[in-house]
Amino acid sequence: MKLVQNSGLDRVIDLLLPHLVSGSRLGCVTPSFSLHAFAELREALNGLGQVQLVLPADNDQLELLGGDGDRAQRNRLQARWLANQCAQWLMQKAEVRRAHGRVPQGAAVLTGASDEPAQVLLGSFALSFEGLGLAPGNPLNLIQASESPDEARTLARWFDQQWSALRHQPDGAQSLVDALKGMAAHRAPFQVYALILHHLLGNRDEALDEDRIVKAATGIRNTVIWKKLFKFQRDGVVGAIDKLARFGGCIIADSVGLGKTFEALAIIKYHELRNDRVLVLAPKRLRDNWTLYKANDRRNILAADRLNYDVLNHTDLSRDGGQSGDIDLAHVNWGNYDLVVIDESHNFRNKKSPKQGSETRYHRLMRKIIREGVKTRVLMLSATPVNNRLSDLRNQIAFATEGGGAFHPRPTGPVAAPGRACASGRALPGAADREHAGYGSHEPLAQAHGPERGGASGLGRRCREL
Numbered sequence: 001m002k003l004v005q006n007s008g009l010d011r012v013i014d015l016l017l018p019h020l021v022s023g024s025r026l027g028c029v030t031p032s033f034s035l036h037a038f039a040e041l042r043e044a045l046n047g048l049g050q051v052q053l054v055l056p057a058d059n060d061q062l063e064l065l066g067g068d069g070d071r072a073q074r075n076r077l078q079a080r081w082l083a084n085q086c087a088q089w090l091m092q093k094a095e096v097r098r099a100h101g102r103v104p105q106g107a108a109v110l111t112g113a114s115d116e117p118a119q120v121l122l123g124s125f126a127l128s129f130e131g132l133g134l135a136p137g138n139p140l141n142l143i144q145a146s147e148s149p150d151e152a153r154t155l156a157r158w159f160d161q162q163w164s165a166l167r168h169q170p171d172g173a174q175s176l177v178d179a180l181k182g183m184a185a186h187r188a189p190f191q192v193y194a195l196i197l198h199h200l201l202g203n204r205d206e207a208l209d210e211d212r213i214v215k216a217a218t219g220i221r222n223t224v225i226w227k228k229l230f231k232f233q234r235d236g237v238v239g240a241i242d243k244l245a246r247f248g249g250c251i252i253a254d255s256v257g258l259g260k261t262f263e264a265l266a267i268i269k270y271h272e273l274r275n276d277r278v279l280v281l282a283p284k285r286l287r288d289n290w291t292l293y294k295a296n297d298r299r300n301i302l303a304a305d306r307l308n309y310d311v312l313n314h315t316d317l318s319r320d321g322g323q324s325g326d327i328d329l330a331h332v333n334w335g336n337y338d339l340v341v342i343d344e345s346h347n348f349r350n351k352k353s354p355k356q357g358s359e360t361r362y363h364r365l366m367r368k369i370i371r372e373g374v375k376t377r378v379l380m381l382s383a384t385p386v387n388n389r390l391s392d393l394r395n396q397i398a399f400a401t402e403g404g405g406a407f408h409p410r411p412t413g414p415v416a417a418p419g420r421a422c423a424s425g426r427a428l429p430g431a432a433d434r435e436h437a438g439y440g441s442h443e444p445l446a447q448a449h450g451p452e453r454g455g456a457s458g459l460g461r462r463c464r465e466l
Contacts, residue, residue, distance in 0.1 A: 001151055004121065004143040011133025012108075012125050013040065015145055019110035019119050020044035027109035027159050029054040031102075033176075034066040034128040035082040036073035041132075042085065051094040052163055055172075056103050059179050066128060069135030083183035090180070096173035097166040106131060109152075109159045117156035120146040210234075213242045218273035224305050225266045233259050237266045244339070244377045249400020251345065251380045260381045264341050265293060265302065267379060268309055276338035278309035279369070283344050287313055290343070291325065310337075314347055317361040335373020342399070345380035349392035362395070371402055 006012055020026065020041065026048055033055060038045070045051070055062065064083070065074060090096065106125040112118045123143035130137035146152040220226050229237065236252060240263065243250035252260050268278050280290050292300055294307040312324050312332075321330040342348065348362050359367075370376050378399045386392045 001144045002147050004123070004145050006125065006131075006133040006137060006141065006143055012121060012143065013132040013134060015119060015121060016041070016108060016110065016132075017044060019112065020048065021112075022047040023049045023113050024118075025050040025052075025111040027052040027107075027111070027156075027163065028127065029099075029103060029105070029107040029159065029162065030127045030131075031056060031104070031106060032061065032063040032126040032128050032131070034070055034126075034131075035064050035079060035086055036066050036070045036129055037127045037132055037134070038086050038089075039073070039078070039082050040129075040134060041127075042089070045089060045093070048093060053094050053096045053173075054099055054103070054162065054166065055096060055176070057098045057100065059176055061102070062176070063128065064179070064183070067130065069128070069130040069137070073129065080184050083180040087177045087180035087184065090173050090177055094173060096176065097163065097169045098172050099166070107155070107159055109156045111156070116149065117146075117152040120152045120155040120159075122155055210238045213238050213245075214270070215274075218270060220266070220270045220273060223266075223269050223273075224302050225262065225269050228301075229262060229266060230259070233263050233266075236263050237270075240267055240379065241270060244379060247400065248375075249378045249380070249397070251382060251385055251396065253382055253385050256383045260383070261289060261343075264343075264379060264381055265307065268339070268341060269305055269307060271339045271377075272308060277336055278339045278341065279337040280309050280311045280341045280343065281314055281317075281365070282311060283347065284313040284315060286343055287311060287325070309341075314344075314361060317364045333373070334368035335376075337369060337376055338374055339377045339379065340369055340399075341379045341381070343381050345396050345399075346382045346384050346387060346392065348399070349385075349387060349395050351391075351395045351398070366399065366403055370399055 004010055004012060004015065021044075026045075028051070030053070033053075065079060105123055106121075106127075108119075108121045109117055110119045121143060122145075124138070124141035125131040125143050129135040146155060214220060226234070226237075236254065240250045240252055244267070252263055254260050254263075264280075268280070271278055282290050290309075290311045293302050294300075294309060294311070296303065310327060312327065312329075316324045316329060319329050321328075323329070348365065351362050370378065380396055380399070382396075385396060
């Protein structure tokens with residue numbers, strides 16, 4: 001027997017391929033079965049005369065899409081095609097028997113046309129990218145290969161004993177074939193979208209625990225605005241407060257008519273109860289929508305809450321003086337706001353370069369309000385955060401990251417760290433931060449609303465997914 005290093009030129013696949021010739025037989029015990037490993041051997045496997053496979057009883061143990069070593073292959077997006085090819089091969093060539101328990105190690109018996117075992121491998125390997133030696137594996141794995149006909153016959157008898165002990169299983173391959181056909185089936189785009197949401201957000205009950213996130217000592221639950229919120233709006237408020245505290249920014253991107261303004265007012269009141277200073281930036285045509293709820297006016301249904309935020313127009317960012325309502329722009333302390341609420345934030349989607357000697361509204365908002373002075377959280381409201389391209393969203397997210405590309409959570413404690421992130425329907429990291437579909441080591445940024453509202457109508461009310 002010789003040891004197989006399973007790296008360089010001494011790999012399991014290098015020992016298998018010379019014996020996987022037309023008419024030969026393969027007997028294999030494997031703890032897992034990767035489609036990407038099958039792809040590397042597919043042409044050779046299709047020419048075999050007979051295949052005997054011993055697999056774990058549970059398909060979940062097979063890791064059909066592979067592990068970390070298969071990531072580059074998964075990114076080629078051939079899983080559906082490979083699943084279909086593998087299902088056809090299993091039905092035509094392979095007899096499958098299921099082990100009664102866990103399969104502790106792998107074995108491969110290659111028998112030539114003479115009906116004598118030509119090569120046998122035994123040890124810590126599987127039909128996976130790592131097991132074949134195509135990706136780095138555990139250096140502690142011990143794999144042995146036969147060097148003489150006697151050794152091959154001895155190990156082949158061991159495989160025959162295991163195969164006979166499992167007896168004939170007519171349906172041994174059927175559950176695997178069904179699983180592969182399910183992977184190969186076409187899926188409606190909405191179903192894929194819903195499954196992505198469920199995978200990313202389906203287990204966030206603890207993350208959006210209202211009692212943990214909302215500080216009861218503020219008295220927010222006794223306010224008029226809190227009592228007027230519907231359940232889904234309250235979920236959105238809790239989620240937004242959580243994102244503002246952890247990442248410094250959030251986009252509430254509910255559709256028109258679902259109450260983004262009231263959600264924002266509840267968030268404003270929560271921060272005011274914590275003695276935070278709040279600024280609302282709104283388009284001039286919507287200014288009265290915001291000033292009404294802070295005015296001593298009979299039409300103000302929230303008068304008892306005594307909201308006390310400042311309201312400025314988007315266009316006021318282009319002015320150095322003059323009046324905006326009752327505020328003298330020449331004396332505004334721009335850097336002293338703890339929370340900035342930007343209504344219709346998509347109006348800041350374009351990050352134009354300023355003319356020489358001037359400054360755009362976008363850059364002034366970034367410099368004077370967000371970067372200067374106290375640490376400022378940014379709440380953005382928009383039913384259409386993306387109008388034409390993803391850069392629309394990126395430019396808005398930049399307000400929460402202070403123009404940087406970091407999406408790290410803020411550390412807990414009385415002092416917030418400079419790095420921030422924004423959470424929208426799903427805020428997408430920049431190209432430098434995206435290592436793979438799971439965003440590398442960065443925590444997925446969850447939307448404001450909780451996971452309770454499923455179904456088509458519920459998804460429509462969530463912050464938009466990109």
